[in-house]
Amino acid sequence: MTASLHIENAGPLTSVQDGGRRGHMRFGVPASGPVDRFAFAAANAALGNAPGAALLEISAGGIALRCAGEALAFALCGGDFTAEIDGRSLGGWLVERLEPGQRLRIKGGAAGNWAYLAFSGRIDTDVWLGSQATHALSGLGGGILRPGAAIVVEDVRTGGQRPGPLPAIAASPIETARIVLGPQERFFAPASLEHLANTTFHAGAAFDRMGRKFEGPALPPLSLDMPSEPAVRGALQVDGAGQLTLLLADHQTIGGYPKIAVVVEIDIDRIAQLPAGAPLRFEILSQAEAIALMRRAAREEDLLKRIASRPDLDERLRTINLIDGMVDAGKPDSELPIP
Amino acid sequence: MSTGFPLVRPVGAAALLVELGDRIDAGINAQVIALDRTLAAAAPAGLVETVPSYASLLMTFDPLVTDGAALAAEALHLARTLPAPQGQACEHIVPICYDGPDLPAVAGRTGLTIDQVIAAHLAGDYRCYMYGFAPGYAYLGGVPEALQLPRKGSAERGHPVGSIIVAGAQCLITTLPMPTGWWVIGRTSLRVLDPLGERPFRFDPGDRIRFERVDPVAPDN
Numbered sequence: 001m002t003a004s005l006h007i008e009n010a011g012p013l014t015s016v017q018d019g020g021r022r023g024h025m026r027f028g029v030p031a032s033g034p035v036d037r038f039a040f041a042a043a044n045a046a047l048g049n050a051p052g053a054a055l056l057e058i059s060a061g062g063i064a065l066r067c068a069g070e071a072l073a074f075a076l077c078g079g080d081f082t083a084e085i086d087g088r089s090l091g092g093w094l095v096e097r098l099e100p101g102q103r104l105r106i107k108g109g110a111a112g113n114w115a116y117l118a119f120s121g122r123i124d125t126d127v128w129l130g131s132q133a134t135h136a137l138s139g140l141g142g143g144i145l146r147p148g149a150a151i152v153v154e155d156v157r158t159g160g161q162r163p164g165p166l167p168a169i170a171a172s173p174i175e176t177a178r179i180v181l182g183p184q185e186r187f188f189a190p191a192s193l194e195h196l197a198n199t200t201f202h203a204g205a206a207f208d209r210m211g212r213k214f215e216g217p218a219l220p221p222l223s224l225d226m227p228s229e230p231a232v233r234g235a236l237q238v239d240g241a242g243q244l245t246l247l248l249a250d251h252q253t254i255g256g257y258p259k260i261a262v263v264v265e266i267d268i269d270r271i272a273q274l275p276a277g278a279p280l281r282f283e284i285l286s287q288a289e290a291i292a293l294m295r296r297a298a299r300e301e302d303l304l305k306r307i308a309s310r311p312d313l314d315e316r317l318r319t320i321n322l323i324d325g326m327v328d329a330g331k332p333d334s335e336l337p338i339p
Numbered sequence: 340m341s342t343g344f345p346l347v348r349p350v351g352a353a354a355l356l357v358e359l360g361d362r363i364d365a366g367i368n369a370q371v372i373a374l375d376r377t378l379a380a381a382a383p384a385g386l387v388e389t390v391p392s393y394a395s396l397l398m399t400f401d402p403l404v405t406d407g408a409a410l411a412a413e414a415l416h417l418a419r420t421l422p423a424p425q426g427q428a429c430e431h432i433v434p435i436c437y438d439g440p441d442l443p444a445v446a447g448r449t450g451l452t453i454d455q456v457i458a459a460h461l462a463g464d465y466r467c468y469m470y471g472f473a474p475g476y477a478y479l480g481g482v483p484e485a486l487q488l489p490r491k492g493s494a495e496r497g498h499p500v501g502s503i504i505v506a507g508a509q510c511l512i513t514t515l516p517m518p519t520g521w522w523v524i525g526r527t528s529l530r531v532l533d534p535l536g537e538r539p540f541r542f543d544p545g546d547r548i549r550f551e552r553v554d555p556v557a558p559d560n
């Protein structure tokens with residue numbers, strides 16, 4: 001059971017992405033993978049795909065493709081992107097069926113910079129270092145999608161994916177991002193650190209898979225005299241002119257500019273989706289507080305999975321009680337009584 | 340600025356930076372590599388990945404398994420009790436054809452003849468300090484002082500993979516045809532990045548590199 005998807009149009013930032021490749025930063029290779037991990041995970045979950053399965057990441061410019069071979073289902077998640085089949089508009093955040101001969105077009109909307117298009121099958125592409133994630137700068141991995149290319153989907157599953165809209169996620173843009181200062185905050189004057197904590201910055205129009213610029217007060221480094229040091233996804237790097245750049249999925253693994261702070265992992269997705277000009281403030285946490293936040297988010301996600309996988313009413317009621325308990329507990333680092 | 344190394348700094352919610360110094364120095368980098376190897380030999384619980392750089396080592400960790408404080412304490416302890424370097428560093432021979440388009444400009448700016456530039460470059464004692472910037476971009480420190488030039492004012496396009504470029508004390512063998520502001524002095528048939536090979540990255544941080552001159556008519560591949 002094979003389908004092929006013939007790319008007719010694709011914006012310049014369209015690529016194959018899976019969950020990413022870990023463990024190669026020491027060789028200059030970032031993890032890559034989706035810029036918005038949540039929307040990526042939602043698209044795969046909507047089709048019952050494996051959590052890190054390869055799909056298409058779409059940005060400005062959208063994509064248009066024609067289906068050949070088997071019919072298959074697709075899921076579209078991320079921002080305000082919408083799907084259109086043979087000119088018929090369907091909306092976004094949905095599962096739909098695509099028949100052979102039909103033309104699927106994905107368009108950007110008022111908000112959001114990244115969308116994820118998953119299919120009910122295995123996308124067959126080049127694999128690099130065990131992953132289909134595309135490193136855009138080198139093109140290594142599953143690959144950048146250009147007009148004229150075809151994507152082959154193997155092991156197509158046709159049943160089990162109910163077409164229709166997906167539960168809408170909270171579409172409000174992030175207003176405050178949690179950060180941990182450092183590792184090079186000592187390169188900045190106290191006034192610059194004050195600006196970082198108390199001023200509203202604005203998402204820049206310039207972004208790609210490597211990073212996103214922010215506009216705001218200049219935070220000029222006191223010195224650039226540092227040996228280049230490792231950089232992570234989420235780092236807020238400050239250039240010589242004092243401008244902030246948030247490093248994203250294809251970040252440089254080593255940077256010669258000081259990193260004033262690092263955004264807590266769970267806030268990166270929504271920053272990447274901010275429209276140009278959107279305001280953003282930063283809230284400074286200690287590393288311990290940031291870790292507590294990550295642990296709490298992971299526990300909530302785990303509980304939601306347990307809820308989803310337990311149709312039995314008694315079990316469900318008990319789980320809901322647990323959730324109430326968690327909300328009341330209010331202590332982010334407390335151990336939850338998971339059954 | 341702090342002077343007491345080693346020290347550990349938080350990096351977001353899931354990483355630490357262990358600093359062994361604050362300058363580009365073979366001895367400091369050797370400590371970075373020693374710490375990297377110590378952690379590889381006996382990884383603390385929750386450690387995900389380590390990234391060596393000139394003077395520091397990044398440790399990423401799983402915040403659901405360990406917390407920054409425990410890992411920081413362990414890293415500091417290991418960094419203070421590093422074993423002496425064992426055995427010889429691995430050495431690689433890199434064939435180089437000195438036909439780079441910037442050779443005359445490098446000669447002009449350093450006040451050397453082209454032959455002296457070549458001799459100086461060949462005489463350098465090169466060490467792979469780290470990878471960075473892009474896949475396979477190995478930073479080879481050890482360019483002799485007489486050859487050290489600042490980067491060009493702006494990046495130029497169009498240099499093929501395998502170009503050998505220099506700036507300051509650093510020398511690099513390109514793995515992607517990317518724009519560069521470094522000085523292109525030659526090229527090599529050796530590929531530091533062999534994406535689909537069994538050994539995709541030719542060097543390890545800490546390795547030594549020696550350049551050997553080959554005839555300008557040597558084929559590109």
